[in-house]
Amino acid sequence: MSPLDWWLLLAMLLFCIGAFGVLARRNTIVVIMSLELMLNAVNIALVAIAQFRAGSQGAGVLFSLFVITLAAAEVTVGLGIVIANYRAKRTVENDHFDEMKG
Amino acid sequence: MEAADSMKIAVILIVLLPLVGFITTLLFGKRMGGKAHIVPVALVTVTAALAVYAFGWVFQHQEEPFVWDAFSWIVAGRYHASWGFQVDTLTGIMLLVVGIIGMLTHYYSIGYMRGDGGYYRFFAYLNLFMFAMYMLILADNFLLLFLGWEGVGLCSYLLIGFWFDRKSASQAGKKAFLVNRVGDFGFTLGMFLVLVTTGTLQFAGVFDKAETIGAGTLLWICLLLFTGAVGKSAQFPLHVWLPDAMEGPTPVSALIHAATMVNAGVYMVARAYPLFAQSETAMLVVMVVGTFTAIFAACIAITQNDIKKVIAYSTISSLGFMFMALGAGAWVAGIFYLFVHGFFKGLLFLCSGSVIHAMGGEQDMRKMGGLRTRIPVTFWTMLIAAVALVGIFPLSGFWAKDEILGGAFAHGYYVVWLVGIVTAFLTAVFAFRMMFMTFWGESRADAEVQAHIHESPKVMTVPLVLLAIPAAAVGAVVGWPPEAGWIHRFLDPVFFAVEHEEFEWLGTGGALMAVSLAVALLGVYLAYVLYLRRRELPERLAARVPWAYEASLRKMYMDDIYEVVPVRSTIAFSRFLWTGFDVHVIDGAVNGIARLWGWFGDRLRPLQTGRVHNYAFGILAGALALVVIVGWVWGI
Numbered sequence: 001m002s003p004l005d006w007w008l009l010l011a012m013l014l015f016c017i018g019a020f021g022v023l024a025r026r027n028t029i030v031v032i033m034s035l036e037l038m039l040n041a042v043n044i045a046l047v048a049i050a051q052f053r054a055g056s057q058g059a060g061v062l063f064s065l066f067v068i069t070l071a072a073a074e075v076t077v078g079l080g081i082v083i084a085n086y087r088a089k090r091t092v093e094n095d096h097f098d099e100m101k102g
Numbered sequence: 103m104e105a106a107d108s109m110k111i112a113v114i115l116i117v118l119l120p121l122v123g124f125i126t127t128l129l130f131g132k133r134m135g136g137k138a139h140i141v142p143v144a145l146v147t148v149t150a151a152l153a154v155y156a157f158g159w160v161f162q163h164q165e166e167p168f169v170w171d172a173f174s175w176i177v178a179g180r181y182h183a184s185w186g187f188q189v190d191t192l193t194g195i196m197l198l199v200v201g202i203i204g205m206l207t208h209y210y211s212i213g214y215m216r217g218d219g220g221y222y223r224f225f226a227y228l229n230l231f232m233f234a235m236y237m238l239i240l241a242d243n244f245l246l247l248f249l250g251w252e253g254v255g256l257c258s259y260l261l262i263g264f265w266f267d268r269k270s271a272s273q274a275g276k277k278a279f280l281v282n283r284v285g286d287f288g289f290t291l292g293m294f295l296v297l298v299t300t301g302t303l304q305f306a307g308v309f310d311k312a313e314t315i316g317a318g319t320l321l322w323i324c325l326l327l328f329t330g331a332v333g334k335s336a337q338f339p340l341h342v343w344l345p346d347a348m349e350g351p352t353p354v355s356a357l358i359h360a361a362t363m364v365n366a367g368v369y370m371v372a373r374a375y376p377l378f379a380q381s382e383t384a385m386l387v388v389m390v391v392g393t394f395t396a397i398f399a400a401c402i403a404i405t406q407n408d409i410k411k412v413i414a415y416s417t418i419s420s421l422g423f424m425f426m427a428l429g430a431g432a433w434v435a436g437i438f439y440l441f442v443h444g445f446f447k448g449l450l451f452l453c454s455g456s457v458i459h460a461m462g463g464e465q466d467m468r469k470m471g472g473l474r475t476r477i478p479v480t481f482w483t484m485l486i487a488a489v490a491l492v493g494i495f496p497l498s499g500f501w502a503k504d505e506i507l508g509g510a511f512a513h514g515y516y517v518v519w520l521v522g523i524v525t526a527f528l529t530a531v532f533a534f535r536m537m538f539m540t541f542w543g544e545s546r547a548d549a550e551v552q553a554h555i556h557e558s559p560k561v562m563t564v565p566l567v568l569l570a571i572p573a574a575a576v577g578a579v580v581g582w583p584p585e586a587g588w589i590h591r592f593l594d595p596v597f598f599a600v601e602h603e604e605f606e607w608l609g610t611g612g613a614l615m616a617v618s619l620a621v622a623l624l625g626v627y628l629a630y631v632l633y634l635r636r637r638e639l640p641e642r643l644a645a646r647v648p649w650a651y652e653a654s655l656r657k658m659y660m661d662d663i664y665e666v667v668p669v670r671s672t673i674a675f676s677r678f679l680w681t682g683f684d685v686h687v688i689d690g691a692v693n694g695i696a697r698l699w700g701w702f703g704d705r706l707r708p709l710q711t712g713r714v715h716n717y718a719f720g721i722l723a724g725a726l727a728l729v730v731i732v733g734w735v736w737g738i
Contacts, residue, residue, distance in 0.1 A: 036427035101713075102708065
């Protein structure tokens with residue numbers, strides 16, 4: 001296993017933990033935290049590839065900067081929704097929010 | 103060619119002035135109120151003068167018709183239609199009829215329509231009619247003729263239904279329009295066939311190729327064109343609209359439904375003379391339809407009690423006479439009759455309008471009588487018109503009717519001649535039945551109406567007198583001597599292959615003339631006996647043969663037949679299309695498709711749980727599936 005593979009394995013583990021969190025947890029705040037975990041797993045993968053693969057010219061690093069920015073925006077919106085929901089129903093458990101049921 | 107240049111201006115103005123009158127009257131007439139007639143009447147007067155001028159031009163240039171391709175109208179591939187005008191001797195005759203009667207009717211209408219709520223509208227429509235009628239007779243191709251043809255049809259519809267708040271009037275307008283559609287459908291098909299066969303619709307172009315058209319095709323062309331004429335000129339079985347058209351104001355009946363528009367069918371057949379002359383079968387059909395219509399309508403006219411209905415059926419009968427003449431090969435006689443008929447029948451209608459005016463709107467002859475001394479001008483002019491219609495020497499109808507009957511006899515159609523004589527007899531009876539019931543005897547009107555009987559104003563009686571002059575004299579002027587009169591030489595260039603009959607005073611011609619005159623006098627005498635001397639006789643006669651009387655009174659049940667066959671069946675079929683086809687098949691298909699998708703939607707709804715988990719799981723599963731598929735495709 002090359003050093004890159006170790007990094008990628010780490011990224012994959014973090015991603016899977018995040019994905020599990022998104023699917024399994026009912027608390028919306030935790031779901032958002034898990035989402036952050038997934039995003040950061042991707043960031044690790046990007047930075048690692050940029051480091052170990054020749055010819056990428058730092059594009060991976062740049063990419064991860066974008067991801068971080070977007071993640072910040074996404075969290076802002078996400079937490080805003082959570083607060084709005086909390087005001088409406090006094091709860092952040094997302095299985096209480098099923099008004100869009102068909 | 104200075105003369106031709108002035109003709110161009112004249113023709114353009116003849117067509118445009120009435121159109122200008124129509125537009126201005128429609129736009130500004132309402133504000134002019136009782137003065138709305140000034141512009142249209144002035145324009146129509148100028149137009150009539152121009153029409154007489156154009157006639158004078160043709161009079162000087164009989165051999166070479168004026169043909170002018172003004173400008174292009176429709177250009178589509180090889181087909182080319184233009185605003186082309188043609189003035190030959192036949193057009194000249196029509197110009198005189200339309201111009202003079204049109205103008206006099208306009209003047210008459212000033213008095214007749216005074217105080218009507220739609221005064222300006224009436225004159226606007228009348229001018230539009232003049233425009234279309236001039237277009238019809240000046241056209242040099244079938245398409246432009248059709249434009250005028252439909253134009254006069256539209257005006258006829260508008261004017262029959264002029265008092266549209268009366269249910270019967272609006273119904274009559276619709277009836278006229280629909281019945282004419284049947285004829286026009288045939289006419290349109292005929293035009294298509296002409297176009298396909300000869301590649302052009304221009305009269306000259308078509309007629310040049312007339313001899314090269316196959317006999318079968320030619321027969322179809324003629325029959326289809328004749329279908330249009332049957333509708334427009336109210337021939338059996340499409341005559342039913344004309345009696346109902348009497349719902350319109352009387353000047354309209356005089357101008358459109360007696361003197362001009364209904365002649366359009368006769369004119370068109372005469373115009374297509376080179377086609378019809380080639381097809382003996384078509385001629386025979388024209389003659390049979392005309393002859394049958396002539397006697398059929400006369401049989402109905404004899405029992406009608408509405409003064410205008412009598413004249414309406416008389417008009418149908420007269421038009422039948424014209425077609426009889428054309429079909430029998432007496433072309434000139436047919437146009438001769440058209441010419442004089444326009445004057446005396448128009449006059450007859452205008453007089454009946456004056457009578458109705460005097461009677462305060464009453465049209466039932468059973469409530470008239472004794473008007474001879476009360477409205478003398480109307481009486482004398484109407485008497486002239488009636489005598490001319492009956493065909494008593496030396497008034498107009500005599501010469502024309504005699505030439506038709508003589509023509510039929512000379513061509514060996516003895517049965518047609520006999521039917522014609524019987525029709526002439528019936529015509530004499532019903533015309534003088536009308537005269538005696540209206541003008542002689544004691545008055546049968548209510549006391550209230552009695553007090554109001556008055557002669558019409560000058561603006562109405564002067565046109566009557568002016569029209570009475572040609573109604574009386576024009577026949578002898580243009581038709582003397584018989585079979586060789588001026589009109590024969592005049593129309594020679596149009597009916598180029600027609601041979602002139604020899605007329606012998608002491609031979610067949612003179613004998614036939616004597617017979618027709620004797621029969622007419624006999625008819626008048628019979629009417630005198632039945633409706634003046636022994637007034638109880640008609641009722642006893644009717645009681646003797648109730649079925650015949652009933653049939654005549656009920657217009658030979660034609661309206662009832664139409665009511666059952668085309669009208670009811672169409673309504674039943676439409677009802678089926680509505681409740682059967684439309685509701686179940688069309689709506690069924692549309693609603694069925696909607697319901698199908700609704701069903702699908704219902705099945706798919708559970709997927710939308712509203713829970714974020716499920717969606718997130720879907721996204722992840724989709725992403726994974728993509729990874730797997732992409733990996734499989736790339737073969738990793």
